[in-house]
Amino acid sequence: DGGITQSPKYLFRKEGQNVTLSCEQNLNHDAMYWYRQDPGQGLRLIYYSQIVNDFQKGDIAEGYSVSREKKESFPLTVTSAQKNPTAFYLCASSISGTGTPPLHFGNGTRLTVT
Amino acid sequence: AQSVSQHNHHVILSEAASLELGCNYSYGGTVNLFWYVQYPGQHLQLLLKYFSGDPLVKGIKGFEAEFIKSKFSFNLRKPSVQWSDTAEYFCAVKVPVYSGAGSYQLTFGKGTKLSVIP
Numbered sequence: 328d329g330g331i332t333q334s335p336k337y338l339f340r341k342e343g344q345n346v347t348l349s350c351e352q353n354l355n356h357d358a359m360y361w362y363r364q365d366p367g368q369g370l371r372l373i374y375y376s377q378i379v380n381d382f383q384k385g386d387i388a389e390g391y392s393v394s395r396e397k398k399e400s401f402p403l404t405v406t407s408a409q410k411n412p413t414a415f416y417l418c419a420s421s422i423s424g425t426g427t428p429p430l431h432f433g434n435g436t437r438l439t440v441t
Numbered sequence: 442a443q444s445v446s447q448h449n450h451h452v453i454l455s456e457a458a459s460l461e462l463g464c465n466y467s468y469g470g471t472v473n474l475f476w477y478v479q480y481p482g483q484h485l486q487l488l489l490k491y492f493s494g495d496p497l498v499k500g501i502k503g504f505e506a507e508f509i510k511s512k513f514s515f516n517l518r519k520p521s522v523q524w525s526d527t528a529e530y531f532c533a534v535k536v537p538v539y540s541g542a543g544s545y546q547l548t549f550g551k552g553t554k555l556s557v558i559p
């Protein structure tokens with residue numbers, strides 16, 4: 328079955344460490360996205376990529392970095408510069424272009440930094 | 442920047458009551474509009490979408506939404522809610538960004554929690 332796989336489901340890190348969240352899709356979608364979900368804040372866009380080897384900052388990119396070396400993979404690194412990294416992180420994908428189907432979401436990774 | 446406003450943070454209803462969740466967006470151009478639902482412990486799922494045509498769109502599980510362009514609104518409705526509708530609902534707007542051809546951004550509202558009391 329096609330879908331988006333995020334791993335791990337739960338991740339714990341010490342403050343000051345960088346951590347990378349995995350996102351893989353086998354939907355052959357061009358576009359991939361990272362959102363952060365906080366209680367009462369909804370979903371906020373961190374980074375998105377419309378095509379391989381290209382990505383754009385979203386609304387809250389500070390303290391995060393991404394890469395898009397392969398179409399099916401879009402890992403997110405939460406750096407030590409991110410002031411409030413504890414959150415639920417959602418990866419999504421879609422076909423690019425006008426009238427594209429809406430985003431497909433992964434099951435998310437809950438990151439806790441202490 | 443585009444924004445999406447969901448006016449109700451938490452709505453509590455009894456079963457069989459009617460539901461209307463408000464959603465307003467700020468963007469003057471052509472938009473695609475969505476409602477997503479997140480049931481407890483589950484991932485986000487698409488409830489319904491509007492791209493063009495009939496402004497009244499039907500979604501899954503008896504939900505519908507009406508696009509009113511003059512009011513920049515896309516309110517979600519259901520005539521009679523069930524306990525199983527307890528979830529968080531997110532309105533989203535897909536708008537083009539001009540950093541590259543075919544680039545789009547999806548902006549979400551902050552969500553509305555719906556609690557249905559049996």
